[in-house]
Amino acid sequence: MDVPILKQGDFLIATIQAALTDADLLRLRTALVQQVVRCRSRGVIVDVTSLDVMDSFASRTLREVAQMIRLRGAETVIVGIQPEVAFAMVQLGLKLEDVATALDLEEGLAHLSQRSTSSA
Amino acid sequence: MARIDISPDRAEVQDEYIGTAENSRPASVLLRELVAHLRDNRTQLREEWARRITEAKLLTAMTKDEIFAEATSVYDNYVEALETGTFEALQAYARNLSERIIPRGVETDEVVGIVLLLRDVLARSLFAKYQTDFTKLNRILDAYEPAANRIANTVAVGFVQERERIIREQQEAIRELSTPVLQVRERLLILPIIGVIDPQRARQLTEQLLRGIRTNRAKVVVIDITGVAAMDATVANHLVQTVEASRLLGATVIVTGLSPEIAQTIVNIGVDLGKMNTVGDLQGGIEQAERLLGYKVAHFTEAQ
Numbered sequence: 001m002d003v004p005i006l007k008q009g010d011f012l013i014a015t016i017q018a019a020l021t022d023a024d025l026l027r028l029r030t031a032l033v034q035q036v037v038r039c040r041s042r043g044v045i046v047d048v049t050s051l052d053v054m055d056s057f058a059s060r061t062l063r064e065v066a067q068m069i070r071l072r073g074a075e076t077v078i079v080g081i082q083p084e085v086a087f088a089m090v091q092l093g094l095k096l097e098d099v100a101t102a103l104d105l106e107e108g109l110a111h112l113s114q115r116s117t118s119s120a
Numbered sequence: 121m122a123r124i125d126i127s128p129d130r131a132e133v134q135d136e137y138i139g140t141a142e143n144s145r146p147a148s149v150l151l152r153e154l155v156a157h158l159r160d161n162r163t164q165l166r167e168e169w170a171r172r173i174t175e176a177k178l179l180t181a182m183t184k185d186e187i188f189a190e191a192t193s194v195y196d197n198y199v200e201a202l203e204t205g206t207f208e209a210l211q212a213y214a215r216n217l218s219e220r221i222i223p224r225g226v227e228t229d230e231v232v233g234i235v236l237l238l239r240d241v242l243a244r245s246l247f248a249k250y251q252t253d254f255t256k257l258n259r260i261l262d263a264y265e266p267a268a269n270r271i272a273n274t275v276a277v278g279f280v281q282e283r284e285r286i287i288r289e290q291q292e293a294i295r296e297l298s299t300p301v302l303q304v305r306e307r308l309l310i311l312p313i314i315g316v317i318d319p320q321r322a323r324q325l326t327e328q329l330l331r332g333i334r335t336n337r338a339k340v341v342v343i344d345i346t347g348v349a350a351m352d353a354t355v356a357n358h359l360v361q362t363v364e365a366s367r368l369l370g371a372t373v374i375v376t377g378l379s380p381e382i383a384q385t386i387v388n389i390g391v392d393l394g395k396m397n398t399v400g401d402l403q404g405g406i407e408q409a410e411r412l413l414g415y416k417v418a419h420f421t422e423a424q
Contacts, residue, residue, distance in 0.1 A: 079370070083330030086368040090361040095368075097395075102370035103337055111370075 003028045007039050011112055013105070015047040025061045033068045043112035044069050047105055049080030059094040066099040075115055076100065079108035150263040154246070155203040161245060166195050169241045178233045181224045190217065191234075194275075198238060202267050207274050214278030222283055231279045235272045242268070299325050301332035307339040308409050309371075312402075314347030322358040329362060333371045340409040341366055344402045346377030353389045356382065360391045372412060373397060376405035 001024055006013045012035060014028060036044055046062060048054070066076040077100045081089070089095070102108040158165065170191045173179055179187055193213065201210040218231070246264065250257035299321070302310045311329055333341065343359075345351075351359070363373040374397045378386070399405040410417060 078368075081368045083327070083334055083365070083369065086330060086365040087326060087361070089368060090365045095364050101368050103334065103339075107337070107339075107370055 003031075005031055005035055007035075007041070008109075010041055010116065011043040011045060011109065012036060012039060012041045013045045013047065015049075017050055019051065019053065020058070022057050022061075025058055029061055029065050029068070032065055033072060036069055036072050036074050042074050042116050044074055044076045045105065045108040045112065046076065046078050047080050047108075048078060048085075049082070049104065052082060052085060054081070054085050054089050054094065056092065056094055059089060059096060063096055063099055066096075075112060077102050077108040077111055080104050150260055151202060151205075151267070154260055154264055155199055157246070157249060158199045158202070158242065162195065162199075165241060165245055166191055168245075169195065169238050172237050172241060173234055176233065176237065178230045178237070179221075179226060181226055182221070193217075194234075194238065198271055201271050201274075202264075205267070207270065210271060211274055211278055214275045215282050218279045218282035222279075222286060228276070228280060228283070232272070232276045235275045239268045239272055295321065295324065299328050301328050301336075303336050303338070304406070305410070305413070305415065307337060307413060308406075309333065309336055309338040309341045310344065310402075310406070311341060312344045312347065317348060317351060317355045319354055319358065322355050322362075326358065326362045326365065330365060330369060333366060333369050338371050340412050341371050341373045342376055342402065342405040342409050343373060344376045344405065345379075345382065346402060348382065349379065351382045351385055353385060356385050356389055356391070360386075360396065363396055367395070372409075374399055374405045374409055376400065376402050 001018060001020065003014050003016050003020070003024070006015075012032065014032060016028075020028070032044055032046075035041070044065075046065065048062075051058075062078055066078075069076045078096065079102045081101060100111060102111050166188075170184075170188045173187055173191065174184065179190075182190070194217070197210045197213045201207055221231075243261070243264070246260055247257065250260060294315070300312065302312075304310050309329075309332055311325070311332075313325065317325070329341065329343075332338065343362075345359075359375070363375065366373045376399045378398060397408075399408055407417075
C-alpha cells in the first residue's frame with residue numbers, strides 16, 4: 001500500500017493509514033527523499049497516528065528518513081505516536097534519537113514553521 | 121470349643137460397644153448441657169473474663185466500660201455459636217467488631233489474646249463444675265474443644281481479613297491519590313511524585329502522564345520527585361523511559377528535585393543524562409518550562 005504524500009505550502013505531509021510492510025516503508029522512504037527536493041520543501045511530516053504497533057524496522061526506517069532528509073536540506077517531524085506505542089518503543093530501546101517528534105499534525109506544522117522562521 | 125473361645129471376645133466387644141455409646145452420647149446433648157451452664161453463669165463468667173482482659177493489659181485502647189460491653193456481645197455470640205454450631209453470625213460480628221476497633225489501633229495479638237482468654241475462662245469454669253466426675257469432664261471437653269477452637273479461629277481470621285481489606289483499600293486510595301497530573305499553564309503539566317515508587321506505581325505514573333500529555337496537548341512536563349527519598353535501579357530506569365516516551369509524543373520533560381541518593385542511583389545505572397533535562401527544584405523547573413513555552417513572568421509594577 002502506497003502512502004500518499006501531500007504538499008502543503010512549504011511542507012510535505014505523509015500520513016500512514018494502515019500497517020505497512022517493510023517494502024512499503026522503503027518505498028515511502030524513497031518517495032519522500034525524492035520529493036523533498038523536487039517540491040523544494042523545507043519540512044516533512046510523517047503522521048503515524050493510526051499505527052498501533054511500531055517495530056524496529058519501521059522505527060529505524062523513520063530515523064533514516066529523517067537523517068536523509070536532513071542531508072537534503074529539510075527537516076522531519078514524526079507526529080501522532082500513540083502513548084502505548086511510545087512506551088512500548090522505549091521499552092524495546094527504539095528511541096528515535098535526534099528525530100523531532102510532535103503530538104499531532106497541527107503541532108508538527110507549528111514546530112516546522114517555527115523552525116523555518118527562526119532560521120530564516 | 122470354638123464357641124467357648126469366641127464368647128469372651130464377644131463380651132469384650134460388647135463392653136466396648138456400650139462404652140462408645142456412652143462416650144458418644146450425641147455431642148449435641150453435651151453441648152446443650154455446656155451451653156446451659158454458660159448461660160446460667162453468664163454474668164459471673166463475663167465479669168471474670170473482662171477482669172482477666174484488663175489484668176493481661178489487652179485492649180488498652182478501650183475503656184473499661186467498652187471492654188465490658190464488647191465482652192458481653194462476644195460472650196453471647198460465642199455461646200450462640202457453640203449452641204447452633206453455625207458461625208455466620210459470629211463471623212459477621214467479628215468483622216463488625218474488627219471494623220470498629222482497627223481504627224483505634226487494636227493489634228492482632230490482642231484480639232487473639234482475648235479470644236484465647238475467654239476459652240481459658242470457660243474451660244476453667246468447666247473444670248470447676250465437673251471436677252468430681254472426671255469422665256464426664258473429659259467428654260464435655262471433647263465436645264467443647266473443637267467448637268472453641270473453631271470459634272477462636274473464626275474470630276482471629278475475621279479480624280485479620282478485615283485488616284487486610286482495610287489495608288488493600290488504603291493502598292488503592294493512596295495509589296489513586298498519588299498520581300495527579302496537573303495542568304498549571306496552557307500546555308504545561310506538572311507531575312509531583314511523593315512517596316515510594318514501586319514498579320507497579322511507576323507503570324501507572326507513566327500511563328497517566330502519557331495520557332495526560334495527549335489530552336492536555338502538553339508541550340512541557342515537569343516531573344517533581346522532591347518527595348521521593350530513594351529509587352532503585354528498575355524504577356530509575358523506568359523514569360528515564362518515561363522521559364523518552366514523552367519525547368516521542370512531542371513533549372519535553374524536565375525532572376526536578378532529584379535527591380543526592382537518586383542522583384547517585386542514576387549515575388550508577390549509567391543512564392545517558394544528555395537527553396534528560398534536570399533542574400534543582402520545582403521552582404527552577406517551572407521557570408525553565410515557562411521559558412521553553414515562551415512565557416515571561418514579570419512583576420505587575422515592573423510590567424507597567
